[in-house]
Amino acid sequence: MGGKSGAGPTLLSYLNTIPALADHVIDYVIASHDDSDHYGGLTYILAHGYSATTIYNCCGTNYGSFGQGVAIPVGLSVDLGGGANILCVVAKGHLINGVTFSNSESNNQSIGLLITYGNFHYLTAGDMESAGEGPLGNALRTYPSGSPLLSAEGIDVLHVNHHGSRFSTTASYLNNLKPEAAVINVGANGYGHPHKDAVDRLLARTTYTCDCCDTYQQSTGVTVPAVAGIYQTAEGDTTDCRVSTEGTVAGNIVVTYDGSSCSYYLNGDPFPIDGYVTPDAPHLMVTEAAISDSYLSPENHRWVELYLPPGAPSIDMSTLYWVSRDKKGQLAKNGPLTMIPGDIAITHMATDTVHIDESDNTGKGANGWWDVYTRIGGNYWYSTDDCLMISKENSLTPNASNILDAVVWSNYDGDMPDAAIKAGNNLINNCNWGNPIAGSGLFAKKDQSAAAGSISNGYAQRICTIDTNSKGDWQISPINSEGTPPPPCTPTPTPTPLLYGIPSPASPKVGNPFRFDVVCQPIAQRFDAYGVIVAPGGKIYSFNIADASSLKKGLVALAKDIPGLAKPFLRTLYSNPSIPAGLEGTYTFIVGLVPAGEKPKVENAILGYLWQGDVMVEKFRVTYLGNVQAQRHLSC
Secondary structure, three states: OOOOHHHHHHHHHHHOOOHHHOOOEEEEEEOOOOOHHHHHHHHHHHOOOOEEEEEEEOOOOOOOOOOOOEEOOOOOEEEEEOOEEEEEEEEOOEEOOOOEOOOOOHHHHOOEEEEEEOOEEEEEOOOOOHHHHHHHHHHHHHOOOOOOOOOOOOOOEEEOHHHHOOOOOOHHHHHHHOOOEEEEOOOOOOOOOOEHHHHHHHOOOOEOOOOOOOOOOOEOOOOOOOOOEEEEOOOOOOOOOOEOOOOEEOOOOOEEOOOOOOEEEEOOEEEEOOOOOOOOOOOOEEEEEEOOOOOOOOOOOOEEEEEOOOOOOOEEHHHOEEEOOOOEEEOOOOOOOEEOOOOEEEEEEOOOOOOOOOOOOOOOOOOOOEEEEEOOOOOOOOOOOEEEEEEOOOOOOOOHHHEEEEEEEEOOOEOOOHHHHHHHHHHHHHOOOOOHHHOOOOOOOOOEOHHHOEOOOOOOEEEOOOOOOOOOOOEEOOOOOOOOOOOOOOOOOOOOOOEEEEEEOOOOEOOOOEEEEEEEOOEOOOEEEEEEEEOOOOOEEEEOOOOOOOEEEOOOEEEEEEOOEOOOEEEEEEEEOOOOOOOOEEEEEEEEEEEOOOOOOHHHOOOOOOEEEEEEEOOOEEEEEEEEEOOOOOOO
């Protein structure tokens, strides 16, 4: 999806700034459909030094005037790493849910891609018009059944189809997608793009405002809120009465998101993530379960292990309840039992009266963890399909918000009969568990093994019910591992680096250019900025903000008394058009911020030492060795 051929030099220049493309090899090139204004830029870069590992088009091998690549499979999922993903949801009139629509018009052969990264969703679908938009929007909101690709919050950013044509961005499409922001790729054209009709719908106006159009003052049919921003690459023909001028003309449009924060950015402007799920705080977790009658060692009865991870608040176990599919009980019945972070507790299904429930009064036993016992008659933790919830609510059907954690199990191995699958899945649904499409809760008919939830080998699966969106919610525990809890329920997300450098390219040859950029996230307080290169032998040089091609001797501030940063900031600090020979050795690049007016020292750097990377200059190559992130965060 690379624009007109005239956009080729701009695209080429942009790609050259991306460190990951220093080798000039692109993993995936995708031409949305066979219109030259959608593949011309791709043709240009592929003819000017770049190659592609995989090239996809809409319709077939070396199809059409683009003449390169193969047809993209609908349903193709590309893992971009770090939790980012591209999913092909439509191509050549075929939708991911199996529905087809008329594609005799080339625009409706367009490829549609759903790009997700954490809570962020972006949709682009080439020049698709109304014949495809309705079915596509419906598919995204209803497929797969019970756990659709789009939640009720909808799309964060919509790449507006067909450059803002009135025949695209239909009311039904918007009503399904509910976009928060829109981007329009448009240039000089004789079609009146972007049309006022399309923009009226994006802005959720009740009636159309184009007084030279046949739709004037008719209902737009849009029932969802207006987008919060419209960004377009260029202005349309302002002498054409059909053309809207309400979007922000931004030139190149860059969308940035770190995969975990509550906001994304359009050209530096923040937008909140709709439906943002706050990452789990540490809390009491179910970390192991011994349920199978064949594997009950070392206790010789059923038991469940609980763990309170570091960072969690202390908790009184006597205020909590265990809940199975048809029974419930108090976790600790012998007075207050206070678990502190790092504590482990075993709750036993023992019917004897020999064991004593431990509590704050008795203290822990010799084994070093808390032991509590449940004594009621009959089976109440079934070795067949069952669940065990840890709840703040004394109810067989606790509210999901009161469930701290839970475990689910099945004793089936190999092929599960249909009745068992149905029973197991109903059980999961009844226990408020899981998002099956994300892999967190659905029993499988084939290959039911320990890794999929069987306990025939002494295993059980646990699921965190507070954050059911993550694929990392479940953990497996082996038998007989009492006292060895697995990692926390939800992995700690890697934070966006608050200040980091980008050497570009990563490994240039001597004689080639080298550039060093710095990126900083928003900062609330006033600060002074320093940028330093420590050369072999310990000589110090400072970056020169007035001249990126030169350095200053000694420790000199880049800038002083900066009143904070409201938006992410990117600046080239050093640019050498040709790395000279004779620079063997390791050069340490240091970028740091300190409170305004203070001397730059590691101890007073704003909430921590911020960024350091080594660039090793060898005889013929410059190799970037990486960076060390701050251990403490800025006041952002």
